[in-house]
Amino acid sequence: MFTPRYTITDRLLANIKRIYALISQLNARRFPHVVLLELEQTARAVSTYASTSIEGNPLPLTEVKKILKSKPAHIRTSEQEVVNYNEALKILQEQLTNTSLKPSINLIRSIQKRVTEKLLPSYESGYLRQKPVVVHDPRTGTVIYLPPDAQDVQPLMHDLIAYVNTSQHVVDPLILSGIFHKQMVIIHPFIDGNGRTTRLATKVLLATMGLNTFNLFSFENYYNNNVTNYFQAVGEQGNYYELVDTIDFTFWLEYFTDGIIDELLRVQKLLPEIALSPKTELQPYHLALLEHMRNKGFIADHDYAELTDRSKATRTLDFQKLLDLQLIERKGKGKATYYVVAEK
Numbered sequence: 049m050f051t052p053r054y055t056i057t058d059r060l061l062a063n064i065k066r067i068y069a070l071i072s073q074l075n076a077r078r079f080p081h082v083v084l085l086e087l088e089q090t091a092r093a094v095s096t097y098a099s100t101s102i103e104g105n106p107l108p109l110t111e112v113k114k115i116l117k118s119k120p121a122h123i124r125t126s127e128q129e130v131v132n133y134n135e136a137l138k139i140l141q142e143q144l145t146n147t148s149l150k151p152s153i154n155l156i157r158s159i160q161k162r163v164t165e166k167l168l169p170s171y172e173s174g175y176l177r178q179k180p181v182v183v184h185d186p187r188t189g190t191v192i193y194l195p196p197d198a199q200d201v202q203p204l205m206h207d208l209i210a211y212v213n214t215s216q217h218v219v220d221p222l223i224l225s226g227i228f229h230k231q232m233v234i235i236h237p238f239i240d241g242n243g244r245t246t247r248l249a250t251k252v253l254l255a256t257m258g259l260n261t262f263n264l265f266s267f268e269n270y271y272n273n274n275v276t277n278y279f280q281a282v283g284e285q286g287n288y289y290e291l292v293d294t295i296d297f298t299f300w301l302e303y304f305t306d307g308i309i310d311e312l313l314r315v316q317k318l319l320p321e322i323a324l325s326p327k328t329e330l331q332p333y334h335l336a337l338l339e340h341m342r343n344k345g346f347i348a349d350h351d352y353a354e355l356t357d358r359s360k361a362t363r364t365l366d367f368q369k370l371l372d373l374q375l376i377e378r379k380g381k382g383k384a385t386y387y388v389v390a391e392k
Contacts, residue, residue: 050207052227054297063305064222070312071259074319087319091266092116096134098272099247104186105129128166129244136162136248144255151212151228151253153205159252160238160245172239176201181236183283186275194287195236204235212253221257225250226304227297233282234295247271265315270307277303333358334366338375341389346379348386 097112105126107115112130115123123131136159143149153176161174183193196204208231215224232246247268254260271278281303284291330338333356340347340355352363367387370376376387 050204050211050231052211052231052297053295054223054227054301056223057298057302060223060298060302060305063302063309064220067222067305067308067312070309070316074264074312074316083319087264087315090318091264091315092134092137095137095266095268096130098266098268099244100126100129100133101272102268102275102278103129103243125167129163132163132165132167133244133248136244140248140252144252144260149252149256151209151249151256153202153209155252156205156232156237156245156249159248160241163244163248164238164241168240176205176237177239179239181239183236186279192285193283195234196288201235201237205237208232208235216257221254221259222305222308223301224257225254225259226301228253229304230282230297230300234284234288265311267307267311269314270310334370337366337370337387338389341376341387346386346388 093113093116094109096116097107097109100107100112107126107130115127115130116134119131120127139162140149140159149155157174157176164173167173178198180198181195182191183195184190185192208228212224212228219227229246229250232249233242236242238245251267281300284295336355337347337352340351344351349360349363349367352358352366353360356363358366367376367378370387371378374390377390379386379388
């Protein structure tokens with residue numbers, strides 16, 4: 049049975065308390081739907097860029113955003129990695145919204161299959177590895193870690209999933225997710241795509257325990273800012289069978305929670321900037337619309353035409369912007385359409 053060794057240090061405890069305080073502060077602030085939608089799109093692009101960049105993908109963030117926006121038909125390997133990771137993010141977020149995901153080997157295999165689609169042979173995409181692998185130092189190319197033998201991968205993964213499922217109501221979600229992350233890296237269960245799969249599976253685990261990072265922030269961004277520190281914290285050096293009884297998760301857990309704090313602070317700073325973007329800024333004619341609705345209870349397009357000299361097309365855009373910001377609600381249909389102030 050998998051029994052991780054770690055110590056709840058003063059630093060780790062302080063990090064956990066600060067994370068929950070920051071999340072509480074963010075939850076207490078109200079932002080229009082369009083602001084949160086823009087934040088989610090940004091977080092997804094940053095996560096895609098950062099997680100693939102960690103593994104050596106050379107594409108800069110600007111190029112990643114272009115690919116995700118244009119969705120080219122004929123793409124290179126580096127572009128396919130980006131497309132795959134972004135699709136995995138969207139699919140997992142949708143599944144978390146509509147269903148309840150439970151950590152399992154099948155879920156992890158499905159994630160790996162998604163991130164390695166068209167990049168690996170079909171018999172290696174979505175399947176635990178059946179042959180040995182080694183981990184190289186990305187800077188020197190020398191072998192630094194020998195993961196478990198292929199025949200031990202499935203039992204080790206079963207032990208990890210069992211530990212996660214039996215500890216969810218006992219171990220703090222942040223500690224449990226951090227342990228899961230590092231142990232996945234140690235097991236190295238796939239021929240390729242281990243890092244990307246691990247980071248996505250960790251996001252799922254956090255979300256199932258109430259800390260959804262898909263639509264808010266990208267902890268992958270923190271790792272990518274200093275990849276050497278990330279690899280040193282999450283990985284091990286040597287032979288797994290010689291290390292297994294001495295592995296301590298404490299330093300990694302401190303680093304893992306440091307990363308979440310760093311990203312929460314970035315988002316906290318970013319939110320007001322997004323809220324004041326052209327997409328959310330209200331002009332005098334928008335304010336006149338809202339004031340009329342507050343005074344009269346509703347407004348129709350012909351009422352708005354009397355308040356402003358804006359054309360029919362631009363009036364439609366004005367209504368749509370307030371709808372996107374969830375400040376008003378549409379009632380009726382066709383010529384009988386009217387608008388009211390949205391209920392809070």
